[in-house]
Amino acid sequence: MEIAGAVQGVGFRPFVYRLATGLHLTGWVLNDTHGVFIEVEGDEAQLHRFLERLPAEAPAIARITHLNHTWLAPVGYEHFEIRHSEAAGARTTLILPDLATCADCLAELFDPADRRYRYPFINCTHCGPRFTIIEALPYDRPNTTMRNFTLCPECYREYTDPGDRRFHAQPNACAVCGPQVAFYEKSNCALENKSSSIGLSSPSDYPRTDGAWMRSAEGEDALRAAARAIRSGAIVAVKGLGGFHLLVDARNPAAVQRLRERKQRPTKPLAVMVRSLEQLAELCEITPAAAGLLQSQAAPIVLLPKRLNAGVAETVAPDNPYLGVMLPYTPLHHLLLAELNFPVVATSGNLTDEPICTDEWEAFERLGAIADCFLIHNRPIARHADDSVLWLVDGQPQLLRRARGYAPMPVRAPQSLPTILAVGAHLKNTVALSIGEQIFLSQHIGDLETTPAFDAFQRVIADFLRLYAVQPAAIAHDLHPEYLSTKWANSAIGLNNSDSSDAHSSPQPLLIPVQHHHAHLAACLVDNAISGPALGLIWDGTGYGLDGTIWGGECLLGDAANVQRVAHLRPFRLPGGEAAVREPRRVALALLWELYGDEIFTWEWLAPVRSFAEQERRLLATMLAKGVNTPSTTSMGRLFDGVAALLGLHLRVTFEGEAAVALEHGAARHET
């Protein structure tokens, strides 16, 4: 039998073992690069029962996409066994996303009688890290970042006992043999006598100091030190599953303000982690659908309506009726939140616009100016994964950021596709790779504005091509010639050219430029499993149009192959180009000018007009009249910005969508 899908790292082989031995069948099971491969032999009626029960009783977190079986002549196996994984063949098995701590592990974590009592890395075949520890396929411990932790006798017994919940749980660990936490603070404030590490069974290999940072506690002491620091208003960088978080007391306005200043993030909402659903209900209005999402094994951030007097500082999500909230999703977070028992801001460990930090030595560098201290651990993170963000629209979950808990699960393509690497656009970049009928979506990478972000983009592409061991036949990129992703695609072709002397090199990948809004339409078609033709209404901020102007309020009719632009917003001008994106007041003036001409510059009763000095207004009038540095656009995002500015909501913005979000929230309070 060949089984494909999300069948590795979910306890599938132990399940097969128990099922086969229970039915007195012999043979073997193994993981290969396609999924799971089984040979069973025995009584024919029992074999039929095995075939029926296997898909019906498979572990709940497994996802079977294909199941094929063939009848063979008996070999005469004496036992049923789990064989070593085979690494050969095309890599099409699904890599599981990271899974939030399961109920069984959580109970053990807080059970003083359990041998993993308060161990921050407890996990089993039903939960724990996956995507963020996998370095290669198939999913086996030597191919994960756990390979340097040798199982202690007790963990080894669990790992090899088919009746155990931790049978072949690749990240299996305990306080004796597994990863440990350590607490670092500035050398000059660390006290020598704080370094006692009572309760630590295995010394970590962490150095005493790293530059300005000094290890002042380990194990249980480290956890307590981090909690103490957060309680006192400090900013603590905590190494989690897919990267670092910056944690502060969400009730403390001064602490939140300091975080905003150091992170250079003046107003964009910050996410909050809360100990339990009960505590969360004090902050937000929770529907059963929202509770289901929060408690799912993806454990995303969910945007929920904020209660009045929610008990978190107003600066956490200023002027915003929503709050982004999540529950603890690793044992370390559970322990920390239980210790604190109040909501904490848990925002990505990065400077604004940079990707999340994953390595502690890099974190000391990059986050050293933001964090007051660090709670780190020595389980390496194979790749970054930010927290995913969802909200509910008409009771249905909609992903705003797809990363931890979801990536890299594929989207099903309508038919088998050639291997295409799609490198995405400039803002909120992700990449995608099609293999057969699967389209693997990368985790959220971010805006390709900074060098670290572009590095992360290149790393994710290299990582995907290596993990799935493929060379793309084509590279799809945005039509915009200046996007870094477009430039990368062009240079990738160039790189291939340089070693064309190698007779065995794969043929040159084809470059496929895609118009931004056509890509939106095609993505929407695949997402809804229809092939079209369809009429797509694409309301967007910015996208390079076929005529070289900035599109964004488009009606496109067609399918994934071809579209026709049947209608669009009436074009207007963006005085100052990029400056108009940061200053919606410029858009407001441009919109008015389209309708009423130069007289609008005297309309002092309008906030956006009033905000410009006499001389600035004259300059804007000249720019608009002569068309100097005033690119033409049909952008719906800019129209929202302009209207928000006209209403006096936001004359300037500090992050993309700020004005449009304010307009939406303002409108939601009124019936039309």
Ligand SMILES: [Zn+2]
């Ligand atoms: Zn578990």
Ligand SMILES: [Zn+2]
């Ligand atoms: Zn152990």
